[in-house]
Amino acid sequence: MTATAAPVVLDRDGLGALVAALVAQGRTVVGPTVRDGAIVLAEMTSADALPYGWGVELDAGRYRLVAREDGAAFAHSAGPQSWKSYLHPQRELLWSADRTPEGDVSFTSHEPDVPAYAFLGVRPCDLRAIAIQDRVLTGGRFEDTGYGKRRRGALLIAAECTEPGATCFCVSTGGGPAADPGYDLALTEVVDEDGHRFLVRAGSEEGARLLEQVPHRAADVATEATARASVDGARDRMGRSLPPVDLRDLMGASLDAERWNDVAERCLTCGNCTMVCPTCFCTTTEEVTDLTGDHAERWQHWDSCFDLDFSYLHGGPVRSSARSRYRQWLTHKLSTWHDQFDTTGCVGCGRCIAWCPAGIDITEEVAALHAERGPETETETETETETETETER
């Protein structure tokens, strides 16, 4: 099968030709570019817009661009946005309603005008995040049709990770700097004395066809070896890690932990972590009427479990304390996500750490919960539950 054909090598011009070919196909190409002091995702018509020569320096609550001498385009880790901005946009019209003078009401579904996206430079963590949102929004009993339509039309060009940031911890969530299947093309950037080039392998028929249209050469042993070594090396240079325990189990057993009070003192409940998280999918709806009062629109927009209104039931919010809202977010991400969608909700991209204005670090919080639980608590809890159930019967 062509999809598993041998890898090839593109040089910088080759990557430029790839973008040109996508544009010529009528695709909307989205990739990383430098803007407002950050590497953001934006539509581009030329590969020249890529952040050649820029890297980032990250820490909890900190993000800085740094110039790189090697001119690499993909030697940066996750920026403030993720691909959900395109696949699961912040605001979306669901349907509209019209009322006649007689009081009859009709509803019209909104069929979104969906561009054929090509995402350039999808990091392996984000590739996993897209697969997770696929499960959430299209894998259940009902499908989010807007998401499904955008997703099915999107071409994914992964860029394997060779330069993990200080906030990265994908390896400890079961991922890694190498791209898992799901991409159409996967690039690995190599910059050394032999030049600036990209090792490319196709993951789909469409990816393979695309490669045929751009100038390339067969991959040489040295480029393949260097690419592999860079990605393998990245695996060992993760800035952070989650404790190597069953997180699902840990979170489930930590609902009454003291640590939630500690983090609640620091958490501003601003919801930044949920906005930058590539898997957070929650939305709310609003009803918008025009001045006549007879035309109404139903809009969906991103919501955050940190918002008080999120859990509002007549009378008040179910989760009013910061403690309960942070616990909801983290427990959902690492534990109950498995119950609901049979996967973790965290890919270890580190965005929530970098973009938290209070510098709260998910890996530190989980480590503290783990430390609080201690090794012997596990058996104690089990015994307790058994006794209680016995009495009830």
Added chain:
Amino acid sequence: MTAVPVPHRVVARRPETADTVTLRLEPVGAALPDFAPGQFAMVHCFGRGEIPVSVSSVQTTGGLAHTIRSVGAVSEGLCAARVGDVVGLRGPYGNTWELERARGRDVLVVAGGIGLAPLRPLVLAALAEPEAYRRINVLAGARTPGDLIARKDLESWATACTGVTVDQPDADWRGDVGVVTQLLGRAHFDPHNTTAYVCGPEPMIRATARDLAHHGVPLAHIRVSLERNMRCATGHCGHCQLGPLLLCQAGPVVDWNQARPLLSVREL
């Protein structure tokens, strides 16, 4: 998603209490699939929004009824709907009471306030087939006599036991006074061979389920209907989470052995 509401006309409007009305709805054009007792619809009030409401009556004609208490912008608008007005419905969503689990067993229905509304079609289904169950009990409580809904139904149901109690009686009240769990001692049920269906405010659900368990009703035979904020009803908005459950799909009806540990965590 993205399911679009289906227009339904209000064909009857019955005030139940000072703040609660029952709307009987018929499809204007195409009908929705049949609802089963326990399931809910997303009910849309033009220009205001949508709320989840369980069905309080299901008819094979495609018509159904919703009993709605005015507690927010949308429910206020729906309660004010007049006969002839059009509202939008999406559904059916959620699971059912699963009355079939009670076959050959005693049926015990316990309702608090407007919680009787979602239980009403369950009682009617059980009464329509009395030979399939041993005894059918309906226990209902409300804060005051004025907060009792479906009073005519309660009077007409020929069950083994129908108990009605209020927390705060008025001068005319001749019935029981106190919380609904006090009626359990009088109901006719063999706890080990009983399936209980409970709906009402969460504190009432906890107290009732706890007492039922204490009487010896198996936890897996105590079915409770729970409520959380809900925006989509299709499992995508994340609002209706209760721990591992997305109540729009794993609920609204949950077995007590599953609900109990979740409801025992504050602010989960």
